[in-house]
Structure formats: structure tokens, C-alpha cells
Amino acid sequence: MRNLFHFIFKNIHWLLFCIFIYLSVLLIVNNNQFQRSKYLQVAREVTGRVYSVTNYFRSYLYLKSANADLLKRLSQLETEVYAYRNYLGTLQSDSSRVDSCIMDSLIYRFIPAKVVNNSVSFLENYITLNKGSDDGVYPDMGVLSVNGNGVVGVIRDTSPHFSTVISLLNTKYKLNGKIKHNDYYGPLEWNGKDTQYSYLTEIPRFAAFEPGDTIVTSGYSTVFPKGIPIGSIVDAQKQRDDNYMSLRIRLFTNFNNLNEVQIVTNRFQKEQKELEERTLNPKITQ
Amino acid sequence: MSNAATGRILLFILLIILQIALFDRIHLFGYATPLLYIYFIIKLPGTMNRNWVLLLAAFLGLCIDLFNHTMGMNMLACVVIGFFRYFFLDWFAPRDLYENYFPSFRSLGRAKFLRYAFVMTVLHHIILFTAESLSFFDPLALIYRIIGSVVLTILLIFAFESIDFDVSKK
Numbered sequence: 001m002r003n004l005f006h007f008i009f010k011n012i013h014w015l016l017f018c019i020f021i022y023l024s025v026l027l028i029v030n031n032n033q034f035q036r037s038k039y040l041q042v043a044r045e046v047t048g049r050v051y052s053v054t055n056y057f058r059s060y061l062y063l064k065s066a067n068a069d070l071l072k073r074l075s076q077l078e079t080e081v082y083a084y085r086n087y088l089g090t091l092q093s094d095s096s097r098v099d100s101c102i103m104d105s106l107i108y109r110f111i112p113a114k115v116v117n118n119s120v121s122f123l124e125n126y127i128t129l130n131k132g133s134d135d136g137v138y139p140d141m142g143v144l145s146v147n148g149n150g151v152v153g154v155i156r157d158t159s160p161h162f163s164t165v166i167s168l169l170n171t172k173y174k175l176n177g178k179i180k181h182n183d184y185y186g187p188l189e190w191n192g193k194d195t196q197y198s199y200l201t202e203i204p205r206f207a208a209f210e211p212g213d214t215i216v217t218s219g220y221s222t223v224f225p226k227g228i229p230i231g232s233i234v235d236a237q238k239q240r241d242d243n244y245m246s247l248r249i250r251l252f253t254n255f256n257n258l259n260e261v262q263i264v265t266n267r268f269q270k271e272q273k274e275l276e277e278r279t280l281n282p283k284i285t286q
Numbered sequence: 287m288s289n290a291a292t293g294r295i296l297l298f299i300l301l302i303i304l305q306i307a308l309f310d311r312i313h314l315f316g317y318a319t320p321l322l323y324i325y326f327i328i329k330l331p332g333t334m335n336r337n338w339v340l341l342l343a344a345f346l347g348l349c350i351d352l353f354n355h356t357m358g359m360n361m362l363a364c365v366v367i368g369f370f371r372y373f374f375l376d377w378f379a380p381r382d383l384y385e386n387y388f389p390s391f392r393s394l395g396r397a398k399f400l401r402y403a404f405v406m407t408v409l410h411h412i413i414l415f416t417a418e419s420l421s422f423f424d425p426l427a428l429i430y431r432i433i434g435s436v437v438l439t440i441l442l443i444f445a446f447e448s449i450d451f452d453v454s455k456k
Contacts, residue, residue, distance in 0.1 A: 013336040013337050016337050016341075017340060017365065020340055020344045020365040021365055023344070023358075024344070024347070024359075024361040024362035024365060026358070027351070027357040028357060028362065028417060029358075031358065032356065032358070032359075034420070035417070
């Protein structure tokens with residue numbers, strides 16, 4: 001034992017050397033941006049390799065429980081399919097309902113998408129989704145929040161795998177909305193301040209409403225189906241012009257934690273647009 | 287406090303001031319920067335306790351780092367040469383030939399002292415500049431920098447040594 005202590009004490013400079021080296025490397029890594037990024041890069045590479053190897057072996061250990069989970073999920077889905085089949089059978093006896101159902105699903109289709117980038121802090125806010133032209137997404141399609149309960153915005157531009165959305169929280173974008181029970185409509189404008197509220201403007205002063213009434217999409221454009229809820233009325237203000245008022249709307253969509261959305265595709269959008277275009281600007285040659 | 291210790295502290299301060307005020311501003315041909323401050327480590331007595339040498343070397347490097355905003359790099363290089371100094375001394379000037387010696391032209395002779403200083407300087411510069419660039423992205427520039435700086439540092443050490451203010455003599 002004494003010999004051991006003696007040995008350690010005699011060679012303590014090695015220990016000291018290691019401590020100083022450790023300290024200086026620590027200083028370098030913590031205080032120099034470039035060296036730090038290099039260090040992290042190497043560390044990530046190494047740990048990533050190690051993890052991928054250990055994962056490869058570990059995944060075998062969990063095959064059994066994964067299999068059990070899959071079987072459980074399978075039986076659950078099987079049950080659901082059975083239930084839907086039964087339901088479809090009962091619907092088929094009532095053919096008119098089925099027809100309307102199918103027609104609806106033909107006009108509007110929904111593409112699920114994930115929000116990959118979102119901002120609420122600017123005057124003109126845009127959202128980026130993970131679906132693009134490869135998935136059949138094109139400009140001017142509407143975007144709803146995932147449960148169909150609230151409007152998010154309109155596709156502005158697409159690339160093969162991504163698309164950008166003009167958010168409702170964009171002072172440049174005006175969505176047409178109407179009061180659900182009496183159909184008075186006007187453009188919905190955001191004032192750039194509170195992300196929870198927007199304003200439905202140009203509502204005639206004599207329009208009757210009560211706080212809490214629902215505002216829905218008008219369906220006058222080809223972007224959104226008719227009657228998608230937007231928000232509920234909070235209160236009203238007079239506009240500059242005495243004949244109109246603007247309603248403060250509490251939006252149903254919470255833009256601060258937007259994650260999953262649905263893109264609305266309208267099968268007849270192109271056709272309707274072309275027709276309207278032709279009507280507005282008839283070609284001289286025709 | 288003995289004269290030798292006072293002299294060594296003065297040398298420490300002088301070398302740091304020279305380094306940060308003068309030598310760090312020199313970039314000859316864009317590459318060479320003399321790093322004379324390691325002269326302090328080179329000149330420490332050969333029989334000094336190794337733990338003390340390491341401590342002083344680390345402190346010296348840290349001081350330079352504080353002024354240069356290069357936290358840790360000079361410290362790393364200094365600690366390494368402070369550690370290997372013992373082996374180099376043993377190698378170039380076996381201890382049993384000299385009693386309680388201070389490395390200098392006088393005690394070791396020019397050739398031996400310069401060889402010893404050269405090895406120390408090269409090791410120090412290689413570690414420092416490699417830590418600074420931390421990649422072999424431009425190895426040629428790195429080598430130019432090391433060679434240029436070693437030449438300048440050795441020249442300065444030679445000059446300082448020729449002035450011959452041997453701390454042991456005071």
C-alpha cells in the first residue's frame with residue numbers, strides 16, 4: 001500500500017499533466033466558436049456511428065414486442081373495417097345520402113400535411129408544409145387545421161416537396177367570410193397585432209348579430225368549401241365609413257401551435273376559374 | 287524572496303508584455319509570428335520540481351490566452367512543452383553532468399542549448415498552430431506558418447540569450 005502511494009506521489013506530474021491538458025481543451029472548446037463546432041461535428045459523427053451500430057443489434061431484442069404490437073393494431077383495424085362495412089351496407093339502402101356523400105368527396109379532397117415552418121411574429125406571416133407539387137398540391141388551394149375546424153390559409157407557392165401558405169395572419173391576405181346564420185359577408189382582415197383575433201370588415205350596419213355567432217367561409221371563391229368555420233364574433237366597431245362596421249373575430253385556429261393541417265383540393269377549381277376568366281376578359285378573336 | 291525568483295518573475299512579466307504588445311502584431315509575409323514567451327519555460331532551472339514547471343507553464347499560457355482571446359490554445363501548447371521539457375533536457379544535456387543547472391549558452395554551450403530550444407519551440411508551435419486551425423484544410427499554409435514562426439522565435443531566443451542576463455547570476 002505504501003509502495004502504491006509512493007508510486008502515485010512520485011508520478012503525480014502525469015496526473016497534473018492530464019488535468020492541465022483537460023482544462024485547456026475544455027477552455028478551447030467552450031470559448032472558441034470554430035473549434036467548438038469542429039468538436040461537436042466530430043463528436044456527433046462518432047456518437048451517431050456508435051448509436052446506429054447498437055441500434056442495429058438492439059432492434060432484434062424488441063422484435064417480439066414489436067410483433068405483438070403490430071398484431072394488436074391489426075386486429076383493431078380489422079374490427080374497424082368490419083364496422084365500416086356494416087355501416088356502408090346500411091347507407092347503401094338509403095341511396096340519396098350515399099350519392100351526396102360521394103359527390104362531396106369527389107369535389108373536395110383532403111391531403112394531410114405537416115407544418116415544417118411557421119411564423120406569427122411578422123406582419124406578413126407564411127407557413128411551410130411538407131407536401132408539394134409531387135403530392136398534387138398547387139397554388140390557390142385552401143389549408144384547414146387538422147380537424148376541419150378552422151381555416152389556416154391558402155397555398156401561395158409550391159416546390160416538388162414543399163409548399164408555402166399565406167397564413168390568415170398576413171395583412172396582405174383577405175379571406176371572404178360570412179356570418180353563418182344570416183349570410184352577410186365581407187373580407188376578413190388581420191391588423192398585425194394579436195394572433196388570436198382578426199376582423200371581418202365591410203359588414204352593413206343593420207346586419208344583426210350577437211357575440212358568439214360563428215363566422216364561416218362564404219364559398220364564393222373556389223378555394224374553400226362553403227361553411228368552413230373561421231371564428232366567433234367578439235364585438236363590433238364602427239369603420240371610418242358610417243354605413244359599415246367591422247367585427248372582431250376570435251379565430252378557431254391556434255396559429256401558435258399549428259402542427260397538422262389538411263390541404264383542400266377542389267376538382268373543379270381550374271374549370272371554374274377559367275370560366276370566370278373568360279367571362280371577365282372575353283377574347284376579341286372569339 | 288531570493289534574487290533568482292525576483293528575476294524570474296520580472297522575466298515572466300516582461301515576456302508577456304513584449305508578446306502581447308509587440309510580437310503578436312508581427313505577421314511577417316502573412317505567416318510568421320514570433321512567440322518568444324516560451325523562452326520563460328525554456329529558461330526554468332533544470333532541477334525544478336516538474337509539478338511547478340507544469341503549473342507555471344499553464345499559467346503563462348493562460349495569461350497569453352487571456353490577452354489574445356484564444357482561450358486554452360496557448361495553455362495547451364505550454365503545458366505540453368512544460369511536460370516534455372524534462373525529457374528534452376535529459377536527452378540533450380544529461381543531468382548528472384551538470385549540478386543544479388540553468389539552461390543557457392553558458393551552462394550548456396551554444397549548440398546544445400540551441401538544439402534544446404529548437405525542439406521545444408517546434409513542438410510548441412506545431413501544437414499551437416494545429417489547435418488554431420484544427421483541420422488540415424490548408425496544410426501548406428499551416429506548415430509555412432510553423433516554419434516561419436519557428437525561425438523568428440529561434441532568432442529572438444538567440445538574441446535574448448546573447449544579451450546574457452542570466453537569472454542565476456544575479
